[in-house]
Amino acid sequence: MENKQPVIQIKNLCKSYRRGSQIIPVLENINLEIAQCEFLALMGPSGSGKSTLLNLIAGIDKADSGIINVAGTDINSLSETELAGWRAGHVGFIFQFYNLIPVLTAYENVELPLLLTGLSRKQRRAHVETALKIVNLSDRMDHYPGQLSGGQQQRVAIARAIVTDPAIVVADEPTGDLDRVSAEEVLELMERLVNELCKTIIMVTHDPRAAKKAHVIRHLDKGVLNATPQAYF
Amino acid sequence: MQLLKLIFKNAFRHRLRTFLTITGISIAILAFGLLRTVVNAWYAGVEASAANRLVSRNAISLVFPLPLSYKEKIRQIEGVTNVSYGNWFGGVYIDEKNFFANFAVEPKSYLELYPEFILPQDQKAILLRDRKGFAAGRKLVEKYKWKLGDTVVLKGTIFPGTWDFVLRGVYKGRDKSIDETQFFFHWDYLNESLKKSFPMRADQVGFYLIGIKNPNVAADVSEAVDRTFKNSLAETLTETEKAFQMSFISMSEAIVVAIQLVSFVVIIIIMAVMANTMAMSARERIAEYAVLKTLGFGGTYITALIFGESLFISSAGCIIGIILTFPAAKIFGDAMSQFFPIFNVSWNTVYLDVAASVVVGGASAIIPAYRAVSIRIAEGLRRIG
Numbered sequence A: 001m002e003n004k005q006p007v008i009q010i011k012n013l014c015k016s017y018r019r020g021s022q023i024i025p026v027l028e029n030i031n032l033e034i035a036q037c038e039f040l041a042l043m044g045p046s047g048s049g050k051s052t053l054l055n056l057i058a059g060i061d062k063a064d065s066g067i068i069n070v071a072g073t074d075i076n077s078l079s080e081t082e083l084a085g086w087r088a089g090h091v092g093f094i095f096q097f098y099n100l101i102p103v104l105t106a107y108e109n110v111e112l113p114l115l116l117t118g119l120s121r122k123q124r125r126a127h128v129e130t131a132l133k134i135v136n137l138s139d140r141m142d143h144y145p146g147q148l149s150g151g152q153q154q155r156v157a158i159a160r161a162i163v164t165d166p167a168i169v170v171a172d173e174p175t176g177d178l179d180r181v182s183a184e185e186v187l188e189l190m191e192r193l194v195n196e197l198c199k200t201i202i203m204v205t206h207d208p209r210a211a212k213k214a215h216v217i218r219h220l221d222k223g224v225l226n227a228t229p230q231a232y233f
Numbered sequence B: 001m002q003l004l005k006l007i008f009k010n011a012f013r014h015r016l017r018t019f020l021t022i023t024g025i026s027i028a029i030l031a032f033g034l035l036r037t038v039v040n041a042w043y044a045g046v047e048a049s050a051a052n053r054l055v056s057r058n059a060i061s062l063v064f065p066l067p068l069s070y071k072e073k074i075r076q077i078e079g080v081t082n083v084s085y086g087n088w089f090g091g092v093y094i095d096e097k098n099f100f101a102n103f104a105v106e107p108k109s110y111l112e113l114y115p116e117f118i119l120p121q122d123q124k125a126i127l128l129r130d131r132k133g134f135a136a137g138r139k140l141v142e143k144y145k146w147k148l149g150d151t152v153v154l155k156g157t158i159f160p161g162t163w164d165f166v167l168r169g170v171y172k173g174r175d176k177s178i179d180e181t182q183f184f185f186h187w188d189y190l191n192e193s194l195k196k197s198f199p200m201r202a203d204q205v206g207f208y209l210i211g212i213k214n215p216n217v218a219a220d221v222s223e224a225v226d227r228t229f230k231n232s233l234a235e236t237l238t239e240t241e242k243a244f245q246m247s248f249i250s251m252s253e254a255i256v257v258a259i260q261l262v263s264f265v266v267i268i269i270i271m272a273v274m275a276n277t278m279a280m281s282a283r284e285r286i287a288e289y290a291v292l293k294t295l296g297f298g299g300t301y302i303t304a305l306i307f308g309e310s311l312f313i314s315s316a317g318c319i320i321g322i323i324l325t326f327p328a329a330k331i332f333g334d335a336m337s338q339f340f341p342i343f344n345v346s347w348n349t350v351y352l353d354v355a356a357s358v359v360v361g362g363a364s365a366i367i368p369a370y371r372a373v374s375i376r377i378a379e380g381l382r383r384i385g
């Protein structure tokens, strides 16, 4: 793998949760660099803090200490409102259960993030149509999530994640709820996002088959980040 | 635009739940409106009273009469423009249940003092000429299907005997607040018969109606009237027509207060129902709100979604409730016309309906909106499946 400029730099990151008077450390002193156009898979046992780390990188949770520098911004020092604006511009989200709004059509779901931009209706339409074309669902844009298969819903979610053209896409077990064929389609799509659109993708997964698609695999165990043991494959 | 669309779609996600909630609110608004209208009907006499009319009665009690001879003395008091007088007759038409107000009055001055009773000139002329003639309000005449020239017989209660009268005039109210169910006839007719049968009770009147120059002299004239008859056999108590009408209501004030209370309890109950609906909906959508926040939508947007939905449902119920209130009040008013001669839904009631629904919709959204906005995104996203 050639060396590229890191777009994400994490230094001495710590995160713990409080349960009553008890403090539960989840992430301890994490250091990580992710290059531009890199596809990184984050693995590890359940409860190891994968989702927590992903949320911190994506700016939907706050670290206790440490630095998360994404494309030149230390996001841990931003306020809630600043973070919301930052997320809208820089990060696309893909969730295990797709999390589409069930009363909105595929088109409207994909359009949602664009409502926060200053784009005109016509410009929004162009963006949404492009995004749906990339995920190969142009013919389903008037369908509601309930009328789509799991794989199709996840592809709509991917379209929603990329419609604002963010530099980074985070995905928390994007294939966790899909059958093998649909999972394969989704993974191929994510590979294309990296290769053709130069997105940086961080994907949490339990599935070694999914992880294989990534350029880099990192392993979280009990809050500590390890290089992938070769024996894993 | 998109926000409104989403609010609307959210509101109809659980059709049955939304339908039941809207139905509940409509019924509550209907009940509230009817109860307020009952309260208004109670005060209708007070509302319709004029500021330039005084009522003078026996100071001991309304059931004791005043001598007819007071009339001339009252007329001479400074500020008095007109004097009429009469008796509560209390006659029964066929059966006790056919209750309506009937008075023996001096009709010429009475009609002068009540310009809000509109009687055609020709009818008025005939009425004044016919001693046995009577005039009645339009609603009363319609209810019993009387026609001009019909003879109507009342059974006396306070004044024993059967009394027959001829319908000579049908008056209309100047506006909707005027009682169109009164029945009044010549005081002279009553007095002539009393002279024959109960001479002791003749030349006595139950009340004087006093017209005054303007409302400002009401206090002075009242005082002057009462002073004139101080230390006589029948002392007077003179007050404005409004105060006089009020004195009837104060006897039943507790009931009115109870009705008012119930009307607000209805609103509080429906607020609990509405709050429950919104709490359920918002709880189910916590993950969706978290997704919206993840995408960068702020608390204001989430708050607008939840308040919008709540207010949409409560206003839908309110509109249906208000629309139903009018026919319901008509039916209720017709059925109860002997107790509530005036039974109109006032604008004030409609405004209160609207205010109540805004309060219900707004209050129900506060806690769900607070929860949805304050929950951490990571926490909200976990609530899936």
Ligand SMILES: Nc1ncnc2c1ncn2[C@@H]1O[C@H](COP(=O)(O)OP(=O)(O)OP(=O)(O)O)[C@@H](O)[C@H]1O
Pocket: A017, A018, A019, A024, A026, A044, A045, A046, A047, A048, A049, A050, A051, A052, A053, B379
């Ligand atoms: N809000 C919270 N309050 C308390 N503890 C929490 C909270 N969120 C997560 N945790 C704890 O932090 C640890 C890491 O959770 P996390 O969701 O990051 O794990 P994960 O690696 O994503 O697991 P999985 O593979 O099951 O999704 C777990 O022990 C979890 O119980």
Ligand SMILES: [Mg+2]
Pocket: A050, A051, A052, A172
């Ligand atoms: Mg997880």
